[in-house]
Amino acid sequence: MVNDNMTSEPIIEIQNLVVTFGEGADERRAVSGVSFAVHRGETFGLVGESGSGKSTILRAITGLAANEADVMRVAGADVRTRRGKDFYRKVQMVFQDPYEALHPRHTIWRQLMEPARIMNIPDAEARGHAALDSVGLSRALLWRYPHQLSGGQRQRVAIARALMSEPDILLLDEPTSALDVSVQAEILNLLCDLQDERGLTYLMVSHDLGVVAHMCKRTAVMHAGIIVETLDVDALVNGGATQTYTKRLIAASEAYGEDPRDIAQPRAS
Amino acid sequence: MDNPLLSVRDLRVSFHGAAGIFDAVRGVSFDLGREKLGIVGESGSGKSMTGRAIMRLSPPAAIVRAEAIRLGDIDILGASERTMDAIRGRRIGLIMQDPKYSLNPVVTVGEQIAEAYRIHSHSSTSDARQKATAMLGAVQIRDPERVYRMYPHEMSGGMGQRIMIAMMLVSEPEILIADEATSALDVTVRLEILNLLNDLVAKRGLGLIFISHDLNLVRRFCDRVLIMYRGRVVETLKAGELDQATHPYTRGLLEAMPRIHVPRRRLPVLKRDAAW
Amino acid sequence: MSIDSKGLTAWLTTEEPSSASHAAFQNVWLVWRRFASNPLGIAGLMIILLLVFVAIFVPWLAPYSPFEQNLRETLVAPNSQHLLGTDELGRDILSRILWGSRITLSIVAIVSVIVAPIGLIVGCVAGYYGGWLDTVLMRITELFLSFPSLILALAFVAALGPSLNNAIIAIALTQWPPIARLARAESLSLRNRDHISAVRLMGASNLRIVLGHIAPLCVPSVIVRITLNMAGIILTAAGLGFLGLGAQPPSPEWGAMVSTGRRFMLDSWWVGTMPGLSILTVSLAFNLVGDALRDALDPRQE
Numbered sequence: 001m002v003n004d005n006m007t008s009e010p011i012i013e014i015q016n017l018v019v020t021f022g023e024g025a026d027e028r029r030a031v032s033g034v035s036f037a038v039h040r041g042e043t044f045g046l047v048g049e050s051g052s053g054k055s056t057i058l059r060a061i062t063g064l065a066a067n068e069a070d071v072m073r074v075a076g077a078d079v080r081t082r083r084g085k086d087f088y089r090k091v092q093m094v095f096q097d098p099y100e101a102l103h104p105r106h107t108i109w110r111q112l113m114e115p116a117r118i119m120n121i122p123d124a125e126a127r128g129h130a131a132l133d134s135v136g137l138s139r140a141l142l143w144r145y146p147h148q149l150s151g152g153q154r155q156r157v158a159i160a161r162a163l164m165s166e167p168d169i170l171l172l173d174e175p176t177s178a179l180d181v182s183v184q185a186e187i188l189n190l191l192c193d194l195q196d197e198r199g200l201t202y203l204m205v206s207h208d209l210g211v212v213a214h215m216c217k218r219t220a221v222m223h224a225g226i227i228v229e230t231l232d233v234d235a236l237v238n239g240g241a242t243q244t245y246t247k248r249l250i251a252a253s254e255a256y257g258e259d260p261r262d263i264a265q266p267r268a269s
Numbered sequence: 270m271d272n273p274l275l276s277v278r279d280l281r282v283s284f285h286g287a288a289g290i291f292d293a294v295r296g297v298s299f300d301l302g303r304e305k306l307g308i309v310g311e312s313g314s315g316k317s318m319t320g321r322a323i324m325r326l327s328p329p330a331a332i333v334r335a336e337a338i339r340l341g342d343i344d345i346l347g348a349s350e351r352t353m354d355a356i357r358g359r360r361i362g363l364i365m366q367d368p369k370y371s372l373n374p375v376v377t378v379g380e381q382i383a384e385a386y387r388i389h390s391h392s393s394t395s396d397a398r399q400k401a402t403a404m405l406g407a408v409q410i411r412d413p414e415r416v417y418r419m420y421p422h423e424m425s426g427g428m429g430q431r432i433m434i435a436m437m438l439v440s441e442p443e444i445l446i447a448d449e450a451t452s453a454l455d456v457t458v459r460l461e462i463l464n465l466l467n468d469l470v471a472k473r474g475l476g477l478i479f480i481s482h483d484l485n486l487v488r489r490f491c492d493r494v495l496i497m498y499r500g501r502v503v504e505t506l507k508a509g510e511l512d513q514a515t516h517p518y519t520r521g522l523l524e525a526m527p528r529i530h531v532p533r534r535r536l537p538v539l540k541r542d543a544a545w
Numbered sequence: 546m547s548i549d550s551k552g553l554t555a556w557l558t559t560e561e562p563s564s565a566s567h568a569a570f571q572n573v574w575l576v577w578r579r580f581a582s583n584p585l586g587i588a589g590l591m592i593i594l595l596l597v598f599v600a601i602f603v604p605w606l607a608p609y610s611p612f613e614q615n616l617r618e619t620l621v622a623p624n625s626q627h628l629l630g631t632d633e634l635g636r637d638i639l640s641r642i643l644w645g646s647r648i649t650l651s652i653v654a655i656v657s658v659i660v661a662p663i664g665l666i667v668g669c670v671a672g673y674y675g676g677w678l679d680t681v682l683m684r685i686t687e688l689f690l691s692f693p694s695l696i697l698a699l700a701f702v703a704a705l706g707p708s709l710n711n712a713i714i715a716i717a718l719t720q721w722p723p724i725a726r727l728a729r730a731e732s733l734s735l736r737n738r739d740h741i742s743a744v745r746l747m748g749a750s751n752l753r754i755v756l757g758h759i760a761p762l763c764v765p766s767v768i769v770r771i772t773l774n775m776a777g778i779i780l781t782a783a784g785l786g787f788l789g790l791g792a793q794p795p796s797p798e799w800g801a802m803v804s805t806g807r808r809f810m811l812d813s814w815w816v817g818t819m820p821g822l823s824i825l826t827v828s829l830a831f832n833l834v835g836d837a838l839r840d841a842l843d844p845r846q847e
Contacts, residue, residue, distance in 0.1 A: 049455035180311035185525035185536035214527035
């Protein structure tokens with residue numbers, strides 16, 4: 001699956017994407033001329049610090065942020081002008097803060113049924129149960145409200161909701177940065193499992209090099225609205241970065257991050 | 270430990286709510302010397318509540334009990350509000366996650382630092398101004414004169430955190446409590462702030478309590494680490510010996526973290542034990 | 546908690562509700578529990594419930610007819626026959642106040658029914674769509690807001706002719722703008738929230754988002770605001786009645802009764818004071834309930 005990635009047609013292809021916020025004197029370019037391609041079934045990372053424009057790219061793809069691009073093809077369709085219901089069936093997003101991303105006064109079941117109603121999904125109930133099962137949520141939680149769930153459970157609900165339309169692509173906007181480390185591990189595992197089961201393509205935004213290194217095959221490093229470089233994660237972590245900014249980012253992540261020495265021989269516990 | 274700066278014995282914090290009694294902290298004891306002491310835990314572990322209790326800044330609904338919380342010869346639990354006012358900010362400084370909530374939005378940051386110094390030292394306005402400017406320099410702010418006249422909303426996250434540190438240090442406290450002080454910062458900025466804290470602790474002989482959820486960061490930055498889970502300290506270790514942690518919770522946390530250099534298909538998931 | 550209510554309490558507080566309606570009941574129960582923990586709110590609620598009770602059963606409660614004149618017993622001080630005395634035409638004041646509760650309550654109900662949907666829709670549409678629609682709707686709103694509400698109501702009633710129905714319409718016209726402003730502010734903060742983005746990513750139409758997702762989330766604060774405004778509504782109605790532009794004699798509207806009482810203030814204090822106290826009590830009750838509701842409905846308490 002992974003090997004023929006490079007030869008196949010990319011499922012997301014973006015060239016010279018520009019996103020501008022504000023008008024006149026306040027005009028500010030959040031993303032200025034970004035190009036990349038993501039292949040079917042892979043996890044592509046967008047790494048950068050706050051304000052680098054990485055999340056804005058996801059919002060631009062979905063149409064939540066107004067944008068211009070030379071090429072923006074997603075799942076075989078040109079999405080520069082209009083995104084039909086078909087687009088939203090194929091592309092779904094998982095947000096950073098799962099509490100913010102769920103309707104505060106809808107039950108879990110209603111959160112799942114809402115996309116089914118809007119997109120006229122057949123067998124909504126069966127799919128809802130299947131989605132809950134595949135994210136590992138008990139049916140006992142069906143009638144609870146988001147505030148009655150833990151952070152990890154909320155994020156599972158958000159993922160289940162995104163799965164309702166059986167999408168090809170999931171846009172992951174820092175899906176674990178609001179969660180505890182132990183819960184993060186569960187969610188990352190879940191994302192990997194779902195990818196294996198359903199052949200999903202992930203475009204994942206994160207500030208955490210550890211998470212990106214764990215999840216992604218390739219990643220783009222972003223800084224101040226542009227992609228500094230795009231490289232294999234293997235190269236990224238093994239000193240293959242060529243740009244100063246990337247090196248600085250890695251050095252800073254490692255300085256007070258994991259210690260490469262004691263990790264070199266993982267302890268058998 | 271001989272002559273600890275701060276000594277906490279059997280600290281308990283509980284809340285009485287509609288759903289019954291909730292114990293946020295269940296018997297925490299530790300001594301703090303002139304060192305960087307890390308308190309690590311996940312959300313709900315009681316790490317922040319511990320920090321607040323030391324400053325007697327617990328929420329009004331909280332019931333705080335302890336065998337002793339001693340700062341030098343002062344019994345913090347028994348101290349009057351006046352004594353506490355003299356301790357907070359002057360003998361114990363607190364740096365929180367978001368400096369925006371801790372700074373007065375309508376006063377320039379320089380004046381706020383100068384004010385903190387004046388209260389502490391009863392010095393003249395011009396002295397305080399000089400001291401504040403010097404302090405801004407000490408936390409490695411370029412062009413302190415200009416920053417002195419800036420308002421909190423003009424600060425970036427890293428700069429705001431430097432201001433907070435400068436403000437806390439100007440009254441020369443013995444102890445600094447940093448509660449997730451670097452969690453909202455980008456890695457490159459975090460690195461600078463940590464280096465700054467490191468220097469200051471070394472130079473001034475402060476005791477630093479560094480509260481964080483980030484086990485990697487704490488093990489690299491601190492001298493000693495307390496690992497908290499559901500209100501208890503499950504393990505105390507020298508930071509360098511965290512690898513030899515024996516408690517299953519600590520081990521589980523270490524295992525669950527994605528590692529840059531050790532690719533794994535699946536991350537081991539922490540199994541929680543009700544007995545912890 | 547008695548043993549009988551144990552099963553119900555357990556059903557209302559279980560961690561695992563079994564259906565959508567079960568969950569909804571639990572939610573109501575939770576709000577009620579928070580509301581009930583506020584004694585002032587409960588006191589206010591009791592007064593309002595009493596008002597409703599009186600309004601329903603007034604034919605059986607009132608000792609006399611509100612219109613029946615007895616010119617031999619005019620301006621009688623409160624005594625055992627006339628608990629609150631009689632007015633200048635010998636009508637029993639207690640009976641008139643009791644009958645007046647129907648008028649007060651219907652003013653409050655009709656105004657809320659008119660005002661809440663208008664304010665909510667105008668505010669949500671303006672806040673969610675933004676742009677020129679927002680500008681136009683908000684300028685209209687501000688036009689209404691720029692007059693003191695009593696003056697505006699006066700102008701409307703003067704134009705429409707004095708009557709209770711016109712007074713109600715006039716009050717409604719003055720009461721929707723603050724609701725619209727509130728709903729707009731809430732919508733503005735809601736529209737960029739992630740859960741709204743998530744619905745947009747399902748391809749939902751703007752109409753669906755406004756009506757199905759934004760407006761329902763604004764409802765709690767609108768309810769609170771309207772409850773707090775009830776006092777103002779009652780006072781405006783009373784004011785119009787006092788000025789002779791609301792309910793017309795001989796209808797026992799409290800404001801109009803105060804107005805008549807003014808003439809006998811020095812000699813027969815009870816004629817104006819008793820309806821005045823009624824206005825005060827009911828306004829206060831609505832304010833107390835509004836405050837308690839605000840605390841009970843605030844999701845931040847959870």
